[in-house]
Amino acid sequence: MPCPGCQRVADHSSRFRIAALREAVVYLHSHQFWPGWCVLWLKDHAEHLDAMPVERQLDLWRDVGDVARAVRAVSGCSRINYENLGNVVNHIHWHVVPRFAAPREPDPAAPVWVRPKSELESGVTDLERDRLVAAIRSALRA
Numbered sequence: 656m657p658c659p660g661c662q663r664v665a666d667h668s669s670r671f672r673i674a675a676l677r678e679a680v681v682y683l684h685s686h687q688f689w690p691g692w693c694v695l696w697l698k699d700h701a702e703h704l705d706a707m708p709v710e711r712q713l714d715l716w717r718d719v720g721d722v723a724r725a726v727r728a729v730s731g732c733s734r735i736n737y738e739n740l741g742n743v744v745n746h747i748h749w750h751v752v753p754r755f756a757a758p759r760e761p762d763p764a765a766p767v768w769v770r771p772k773s774e775l776e777s778g779v780t781d782l783e784r785d786r787l788v789a790a791i792r793s794a795l796r797a
């Protein structure tokens with residue numbers, strides 16, 4: 656079975672592809688319950704962050720920081736959650752999730768993964784997704 660991460664990186668036609676950065680390609684995540692949720696996929700297939708040369712780890716972290724700054728500027732969130740799990744898709748990727756204070760959020764202290772799938776998959780319209788992609792892309796260039 657092909658790697659979903661490698662497929663994602665190779666998909667240049669996705670309307671949710673925001674930008675190619677130093678080490679990663681960033682997409683607006685399919686789950687937009689938290690508007691602005693992005694995922695950075697390492698450009699090449701690797702499964703263990705610790706096995707990468709430290710210079711590449713640092714450049715990947717710079718990419719994550721750049722995306723977090725852009726997401727904060729666009730979303731007006733109060734916090735960013737950074738998640739590098741690899742439990743479902745082994746290809747190295749980082750979730751950058753904007754979080755908001757109560758009452759905007761049902762459970763601001765909990766990680767996003769505890770929320771019901773139906774809630775994760777709810778959120779903004781396709782038009783709003785397009786607006787978020789353009790705004791985050793613009794903020795990354797600023």
Ligand SMILES: [Zn+2]
Binds near residue numbers: 659662700
């Ligand atoms: Zn891969």
